Amino acid sequence: MxxxxxxxxxxxxxxxxxxxxxxxxxxxxxxxxxxxxxxxxxxxxxxxxxxxxxxxxxxxxxxxxxxxxxxxxxxxxxxxxxxxxxxxxxxxxxxxxxxxxxxxxxxxxxxxxxxxxxxxxxxxxxxxxxxxxxxxxxxxxxxEFLQIFSADKLITLENIPSIKDIRVVSNPNLARISNLPSIGHIYIENCPNLKDVTNPKALRTMVLGDYEMEFLPDYLTTIMVHKLIIWCDEELLLKIVNQEESGSEWNKFKHISKVKIGTEDESLHATYQKTPFSFTTNVNASSDEV
The missing domain is CATH 3.80.10 (Leucine-rich repeat, LRR (right-handed beta-alpha superhelix))
Incomplete structure (x- = not known):
């Protein structure tokens, strides 16, 4: 060496x-x-x-x-x-x-x-x-593995046929992740302008972390992933819990087989399973809308 x-x-x-x-x-x-x-x-x-x-x-x-x-x-x-x-x-x-x-x-x-x-x-x-x-x-x-942290000017990540695991952290202008046909795992943290994540068939797990987001990103509605893990602040978690199945945030992930949502310290959390349906949480649903 x-x-x-x-x-x-x-x-x-x-x-x-x-x-x-x-x-x-x-x-x-x-x-x-x-x-x-x-x-x-x-x-x-x-x-x-x-x-x-x-x-x-x-x-x-x-x-x-x-x-x-x-x-x-x-x-x-x-x-x-x-x-x-x-x-x-x-x-x-x-x-x-x-x-x-x-x-x-x-x-x-x-x-x-x-x-x-x-x-x-x-x-x-x-x-x-x-x-x-x-x-x-x-x-x-x-x-097979790509990690990009704090590349402020990076806008797209696409057209990497062999990649299986990608992790993007604190890339404020990243807008699109697409054409990764072999991808199995995606980790996204603090990429607030990410609007488009093309649905790869091989995707098994997605982790999404952002403690400043007020709503879940719309691209979740098109993601066909087996397991989704979301880390967010207490306000968004309460919003999801209080909306139950009829809410707009639920519509973004209820097609996914398994979902886990939690705060940074994991003191508050919720889990969802599509089939057979189950939803568990340690949050006391409040009558006050968040």
Whole structure:
């Protein structure tokens, strides 16, 4: 494992050729290298499994210097048996990018094969990032888990065929999640402008958490999920309980097989089952409408 922490240069020095000197390297952490203007080209590392980049505050764009494979190298480590260049990051399994406040663009076009074995992608506190790159959507065919936290400019998440588990937290402008045909689990927390979640057939569980929402989102009416878990404030929970089956909030989830609703500390909660019908709660339904 290599940790590069607090390096003050604008890029890694030329003499530090990790691909040549450490061909068996599996883990790299690049932490608080605040002066980096570009990320180092690490795609040539043949056995890199895990990469964490945190606190590269000066990076505004991630492009070819990071994503491309070493197509010019004569080193057999970099070449496939057939002689053609292999993809960048050929064995990368987990990628985590955190605390990059000025990162606006990730350029990875569909003509750059890379990350064929990537299974987990974590993006956290990257408020200027506007979208995921085309190459990731088309070429990272093993990607199963995606977590995005505090990407303020992100508007859509769509067209990722292999994804099975997605978690979106504190993305204030996220408006649409769609075309995720293999998705089984969705976790949504504090995404107040999310209006459209396309119904994937494989969806088993959805968790929705927002302690400021006054009403349940309308997209729940089109979601065919086996189990729905909702975390909300006491006011909304009381509203649902007092409305019973005839209320507008009930109409948004009563088609779902199992529903659990609770407050943050779980002191108040309710459970619903469609068939056979049951509804239980520890809330005393009040005659006063909330």
């Amino acid at each position: 290599v940790v590069i922490h607090g390096y003050f240069g604008r890029c890694l020095p030329n003499w530090l050729n990790l691909g040549a000197t450490l061909p068996n390297l599996r883990d790299i952490d690049i932490v608080e290298c605040a002066c980096f203007e570009v990320l180092p080209m690490l795609g040539q590392l043949p056995n890199l499994h895990r990469l964490v980049i945190r606190g590269a505050f000066s990076v505004e764009r991630v492009g070819e210097e990071f994503m491309q494979g070493d197509t010019k190298s004569k080193d057999p480590i970099v070449q496939t048996i057939s002689g053609s260049a292999r993809p960048a990051f050929p064995k990368l399994n987990s990628l985590s990018v955190q605390e990059m406040p000025n990162w606006k663009e990730w350029q990875w076009n569909k003509g750059q094969p890379a990350m064929p074995k990537l299974k987990e992608l974590f993006i956290q506190t990257c408020p200027e990032l506007r979208s995921l790159p085309e190459g990731l959507l088309l070429l990272a065919t093993s990607l």
